[in-house]
Amino acid sequence: MSDETIISQLKKSFLFRGLPNEALIELGRKATRRGLAKDEVLMRKGDVGDSLFMISKGWFKIVTEDARGGELVINQTGPGETIGEMALLDRAPRSATAIASSEAEVLELKQDAFYEILNQRPDLALELIRSFSSRLRFSTTYIQKAIEWSQKISAGDYSFIENTLTVSRAEGTDEDKASQLLSAFFQMVRNVKDREDQLKQQVERLILQIDEARRKQEFEEITSTDFYADLKEQAKKLRAQRAAQQDQK
Amino acid sequence: MSNGKIVSIHSFRGGTGKSNTTANLAAQVALAGKRVGVVDTDIQSPGIHVLFGLDENKMGKTLNDFLHGKCSIREVAFNIGENAADAEGRAKLAGKDLWLFPSSIRGREISQIIREGYDVNRLNEGFQTVLKELNLDYLFIDTHPGLNEETLLSIAISDVLIIILRPDNQDLQGTAVTVDIARSLDVPHLVLMVNKAVPKYDFNDLQKQIADTFQAPVAGVLPLSFDLADNASRDLFSLRYPDHDWSKALRGVTDVVLGVR
Numbered sequence: 001m002s003d004e005t006i007i008s009q010l011k012k013s014f015l016f017r018g019l020p021n022e023a024l025i026e027l028g029r030k031a032t033r034r035g036l037a038k039d040e041v042l043m044r045k046g047d048v049g050d051s052l053f054m055i056s057k058g059w060f061k062i063v064t065e066d067a068r069g070g071e072l073v074i075n076q077t078g079p080g081e082t083i084g085e086m087a088l089l090d091r092a093p094r095s096a097t098a099i100a101s102s103e104a105e106v107l108e109l110k111q112d113a114f115y116e117i118l119n120q121r122p123d124l125a126l127e128l129i130r131s132f133s134s135r136l137r138f139s140t141t142y143i144q145k146a147i148e149w150s151q152k153i154s155a156g157d158y159s160f161i162e163n164t165l166t167v168s169r170a171e172g173t174d175e176d177k178a179s180q181l182l183s184a185f186f187q188m189v190r191n192v193k194d195r196e197d198q199l200k201q202q203v204e205r206l207i208l209q210i211d212e213a214r215r216k217q218e219f220e221e222i223t224s225t226d227f228y229a230d231l232k233e234q235a236k237k238l239r240a241q242r243a244a245q246q247d248q249k
Numbered sequence: 250m251s252n253g254k255i256v257s258i259h260s261f262r263g264g265t266g267k268s269n270t271t272a273n274l275a276a277q278v279a280l281a282g283k284r285v286g287v288v289d290t291d292i293q294s295p296g297i298h299v300l301f302g303l304d305e306n307k308m309g310k311t312l313n314d315f316l317h318g319k320c321s322i323r324e325v326a327f328n329i330g331e332n333a334a335d336a337e338g339r340a341k342l343a344g345k346d347l348w349l350f351p352s353s354i355r356g357r358e359i360s361q362i363i364r365e366g367y368d369v370n371r372l373n374e375g376f377q378t379v380l381k382e383l384n385l386d387y388l389f390i391d392t393h394p395g396l397n398e399e400t401l402l403s404i405a406i407s408d409v410l411i412i413i414l415r416p417d418n419q420d421l422q423g424t425a426v427t428v429d430i431a432r433s434l435d436v437p438h439l440v441l442m443v444n445k446a447v448p449k450y451d452f453n454d455l456q457k458q459i460a461d462t463f464q465a466p467v468a469g470v471l472p473l474s475f476d477l478a479d480n481a482s483r484d485l486f487s488l489r490y491p492d493h494d495w496s497k498a499l500r501g502v503t504d505v506v507l508g509v510r
Contacts, residue, residue, distance in 0.1 A: 206450060208462050209418050210425045218426045222396055223433060234373075235405035235434055245252075 003028065006107070009054050013082045014135055018127045023117065030113035035105050042083070042098040042106065049087030049094045050111040055079055058104025062096045076101070088114045142178055146185065158193045161186050253284075253385040255376060256506060257407040261423025263294075263394045265413045266444045269477070270499070271391040272300035273487040274411075276339075277503040279330075279347035280488070283386040286326070286379050288312065288350040290372065290403060291393040292362055295352035299482045302335045303327060303351060311353040315375055316367040322375035323382055325350045338489030348383060350375075369402045376406065387506070396430060404431055409438040409509050411468070411502070415445045416455055421462070428463050438509050439465050442502055445473040468505040471498040 006028035010016040016024060031054065036042060042053060045064060055078060062075040062083075074096060077083065083098055088111050118125050152160055222228060258271045271287065279285040289297045289312065298308065310324045326348040333342040353359060380388055390407070392400045404410055410431050414420040424441070431439050443459060446452060452470040460467045474495045480486050487496035 206416050206455060206458065207418075208421060208458060210422055210462070214422065215425045215429065219429045219433075222401070222426070222430060227398060228401065231401055231405050232434060234370075238373075238406055239435070239437075 005056070006031075006054070009080055009082060012080065013052075013085045014131055015085045015088075015128065016131075018131050019124055023121060023124055026117055027109060027114070028107065030117070031107040031109040033105065034108050036100040036103070038100055038102055038104075040100045040104075042100060042104075043094050045095065045097040046093045048091055049084050050091055051108050052085040052088055053083045053098075053106040053108055055081050055083070056105045056107060058100060058102045060098045060104065061101045062098050064096045087111070138178070142181065149185070149189070153189060153192065156196075158189055161189050161193075253380040253388055254408040254509065255380070255388050255390065255403075255406055256409040256411065257390040257392055257403040258411045258413065259392045259400065259404065259427060260394055260413040260420070261396070261427050262420055265394075265415055265420065266471075266477075267394070267413050268297040268391055269300065269482065269486070270411075270413055270442065270444060270471075270502075271389055272297050273485055273496075273499050274503055274506060275347065275387070275389045276342055276485045276488055277500060278387050278389075278506060279342060279345040281503070281507060282345075283507075284346040284384060286348045286350065286383060286385045286388040288376065288379075288388065288390050289352040290390055290399050292352045292399070293359065293393055295354055295359075296482075297391045298349065298351040298354070300485060301327075301329050301349050302333065302339055303349065305354060307332070308351055308354070311351055311358070312375075313353040313358045313362055316362065316371055318371075322350070322378050326379065326383065327351060336484040336489070338484040338486065341488045342485075346383075348379075350379070369398050372399060373402060373406055396427065401430070401434075404436060405434045407431075407436050409440060409506060410436045411440050411442055411506075413442045413444050414459075416443055416447070416450060416459075421459075424463070428465060440502075440505060441465050441467045443467060443470040446470050447473050466505070469498045469502040471495050471502075 003025045007021050007024045010019075010024045010027065016027070019027075033056075034053075036058070042060060043049060057079060059076060059078045060083070061073045062077060063071050063073050066072040077098075083106075084094065086092065087094070088109070091111070118128075149160060152158070256274075258267055258274070260267045268289075268291070275285050275287045287297065287301075289295050291297070292312065298304075307327075309327070310320045312325055314320045315322050315325050327350070329339075329342055329347040329349055330345040331343075333339040333345075353362075376388060376390070379385060390403045392403050394400075404427075412424055412427055412431075414424045428439065441459060441463060443455060446455060452472075456467045456470050472494050474493070476490065476493060477486050477495055480489070486493070487499045490496055
């Protein structure tokens with residue numbers, strides 16, 4: 001793999017994006033080449049990871065297990081992509097299994113080699129911290145937004161989906177992941193709102209029903225008596241008297 | 250005769266919260282500095298006296314005595330402003346000009362009047378007399394549900410008729426007939442009030458629907474309230490809990506009454 005290829009490949013990872021080219025070339029030189037046959041496992045979910053892999057040739061499927069223990073492919077990745085960079089720092093168990101779906105070749109960078117470079121170049125460590133810090137800030141912004149929106153949703157205020165713009169991106173960048181989260185989130189809110197609106201429509205309107213024939217019949221029964229005719233006459237007089245009295249004042 | 254207004258409060262069926270509404274409306278109007286009378290013409294099932302803290306021991310002459318010619322209407326008047334300190338809400342009425350004309354709660358007297366009937370004209374004379382003698386601004390009449398003779402009389406002589414209904418179709422049907430009667434009797438101001446509305450309805454929408462159906466103004470949509478039921482007529486709710494939604498909506502109705510010219 002040429003130096004340029006290694007540089008451009010490592011720069012795809014947020015971790016190395018800010019590092020100077022000569023540091024990336026050095027990292028590339030410390031990496032070891034490893035060939036894989038089709039169906040060979042590169043890393044297994046749950047293993048303690050201590051290296052990253054830069055794919056130079058061939059394709060890998062990233063798989064996990066479904067509820068019944070079957071293989072579930074969650075992603076496909078190929079030449080130019082980097083797998084498992086976080087393992088260089090945290091040695092956490094692998095979150096998924098990577099299996100070569102064709103004959104493949106990777107460059108493996110071990111944690112020891114990575115640490116060796118950091119020991120020689122503390123400025124690189126600082127640059128890595130900057131990368132993390134910016135990623136953290138990016139995530140925090142979205143978490144804060146998500147909290148704010150969740151509070152609005154729980155208060156029944158969905159107006160923000162009309163006022164917030166989401167942009168879909170084609171690349172697999174952090175921004176892309178964030179915008180995917182956003183559109184999933186907004187889709188959820190729209191669905192919730194639609195369901196709620198439908199439900200409101202169902203319960204909110206009382207169907208007013210008046211039996212007009214019965215209304216007329218009851219009215220006639222009451223008003224057809226002598227008492228009623230007399231009452232109507234008296235009420236009329238009384239009102240006239242009171243109106244006359246008011247006029248005098 | 251005086252310039253005072255007769256405000257009848259009616260509902261076609263029982264259980265609409267009519268007495269509670271009448272008592273609270275009268276109290277709010279008195280609180281606004283008006284001279285107010287409240288007559289309980291629900292002779293068959295009187296109840297409004299409880300809201301004003303009046304029991305059998307305190308009750309003197311009643312509307313029944315007046316209707317049987319045993320006393321003058323003036324003697325029936327019970328001054329709430331001087332007898333209101335027994336509950337937190339009612340205590341706010343101290344010194345206000347508010348008189349209650351209670352119906353008898355003695356079983357014998359109730360059955361007698363049901364059996365023998367009475368002259369509704371005498372009832373009318375009583376109304377006119379107290380309006381004049383107590384120089385009332387408003388005389389509220391708590392009517393008996395349905396459309397019997399004394400209720401028809403109350404409607405006929407009203408300046409303002411408030412019909413209370415719950416948002417259900419049985420109340421709607423009866424209200425329709427009452428509205429027709431009120432129009433036939435030329436009641437100058439016909440106002441509807443919805444009580445015991447459950448929160449699943451959009452109150453604004455409900456108000457508009459009912460106003461459109463009857464072509465009459467809806468002075469307020471008051472919520473069904475557990476708190477009100479819990480108060481169990483022990484006190485005047487809107488005075489005791491002025492910030493409650495029910496109380497706020499009731500004051501809206503009060504404003505409509507006070508706005509009638």
